[in-house]
Amino acid sequence: MSKLQVASKPPPKMDRNGPSRREIIVQTFFSLAATASLTGCLADKRIRDDFVQKYFKDLSPEELKTTLARMEKQYWEDYGKHINVTSTPPLEGVLYGYALDLSRCIGCRKCVYACVDENNQSRDPQTHWITVLEMDKEGGVDLAKADAFYDHEEVPAPGKFYMPVACQHCENPPCVKVCPVGATWKEPDGIVVIDYNWCIGCRCCITACPYGARRFNWTTPTIPKDQINTETDYLGNRPRPRGVVEKCTWCIGRVRKGLYPRCVEACPVGARKFGNLLDPESEVRYIIENKRVLILKEELNTQPKFFYYYGL
Amino acid sequence: MAFLGGSRTYYLWLALLCVCILQAVFAYAHQFQYGLITTNMRDSVSWGFYIGNFTFLVGVAAAAVLLVIPAYVYNWKPIKEVVIFGELLAVASIIMCLLFVSVDMGRPDRFWHLIPFIGHMHLPQSIMAWDATVLNAYLLINFCVATYLVYCAYHGKKYNPKIVVPLVILSIPMAIGIHTVTAFLYNGMASRPYWNSAILAPRFIASAFCSGPALLLILFQILRKISSFEIKDEAIHKVAEYMAYAMALNLFLFGAEVFKEYYSNTHHLVHYQYLFTGLHGESSPIAPYAWMSLLFAISSFVLFIVPKTRMNPITMNVGCVLIYLSVYIEKGIALIIPGYTPDPLGQIYHYVPSASEVRVAIGVFGIGFLIFTLMVKVAVEILFSKKGQPAHD
């Protein structure tokens, strides 16, 4: 198997160093003033529009159009760029599925950073939707002994294998069941999505997800202006606000236009496969029918549409 | 204004509470500005100190029912007079619960998404939505009953049992309900084996029936000292006796849980190991608290089950404090954190609350205690204005 440089540093563990005492006091006064002027804020059209925005599924086609236009305008103000916000509907007769070849994956994290790029994930603090776990070949798949923070010069490390984990797009998703406001749901094509403008940030879904797939915006996400991906989808990679949950959407805006998710394209060893589970000719169907397939935490009846397999 | 006037201690107490609240306003403003990054919660441990306090206080609120059952169902005289304080405690606790949930929300400005008809409550599937519903209903019922009783007393009227009794009867299953639903919130998460146990709800109820009355017993003794509020020793000892049984049940259920995990020794044991010892040779920051909680529970149980120490005012008060601390640690730390550690992908994040979280929590308690103090002040003034004449006699 080929050796490859590790693409980047492992995901940083969160640091606990806050701002200094002085800073806190100064900032507190500013924020108190800000809070006090909340009523004034509501007079601000943007804040008011955000506050009263309806639930995505309740939007009429007309309202959806104005909502998308409003977002484009807000992003223009924030990033000084035209960011195209679309909302591509699901395709008929499609149920997406994903397959990943455990015997090929070398743990290089190229998919992780391609995903960050494509999906406008926060660079500071760093948000990753894909977690690559390193485990011992001897021990097999054993999450209790997995290391998500490995930091080698070169991968794969001897005696190790790698298991990337992201949202499994469960057919029976516990995260959807627990959401108190219905801010997350399963689309007809099987993709589990979140309405970032409806999520209240309670983090029930993070607790419910058995795959650690969901990410919370603990503070305002930042994306450098020159790194922003301007082709976005309402339910996918548009920039997210603070205080809401996000996760992998299988690049919903791309796949509904017939493209592959970015991680599939980025993988240097071709470990990642994607396709329509309902199409008997598709690659994922071939894999499920002909390879040794494994799904994570089968006993929980979440029925992931993400299949690990041993291709070699 | 019935809440004015009072001793120096009373005003000092109010001042202390105001200081607690004020410093929390600063901490919260900071959190509001920067987001929940000011807490030490992260994706691995996504609920922490706030939700732990919330869970504990739901138990305190539910415990009011312990006093309500004997008072109204058996019409047992010595306890009847003290029920109203149980109800006021329930009101204050639920308000604190709602505040803890609010400070934990990533988007408090979107609270209205949870309001029926205006927002979009995800019923019947979401236990969180149920929890919000039952908590608010319970708050409303207790508030109405307590206000009505005080109102009648103020006008020197006898209360109408046709109004009060059905509401009080209804509040009994609801008190069990709020704590059960809160337990189910954790219980229903198949992703977290530490909570996914059928006896979680009974354990919640058992521990609530210890901690709520522990607070009230101390309050009754204070009121007895500083006002003409009369409560017979008999009533206090009866409540203490109930608490002994509740603690016995609590310890038994805990033992059942520990046995299951350690004897079967599955992968799920890691959470208990994290709680009591630590994992992979690293010690866990919560283990000392876990042992402390267990020690307090056992010693308070001994103090309450032996009639002699139960009836002795000093040992009884020590027992109350121990129970309170034990349940507080159990709900606030030992329940939440090990449930998240290690996380579903086996990663360990050692969570301890940040200074900011502790400060906000102190403020929420400050608000709750302030509300409770003022309500009790008003109730005492009105109910016991004529010495030895409890109004709903």
Ligand code: SF4
């Ligand atoms: S993997 Fe987690 S976030 Fe994704 S659908 Fe399943 S439960 Fe939800």
Ligand code: SF4
């Ligand atoms: S954090 Fe958002 S998406 Fe997740 S359960 Fe809460 S409201 Fe729903």
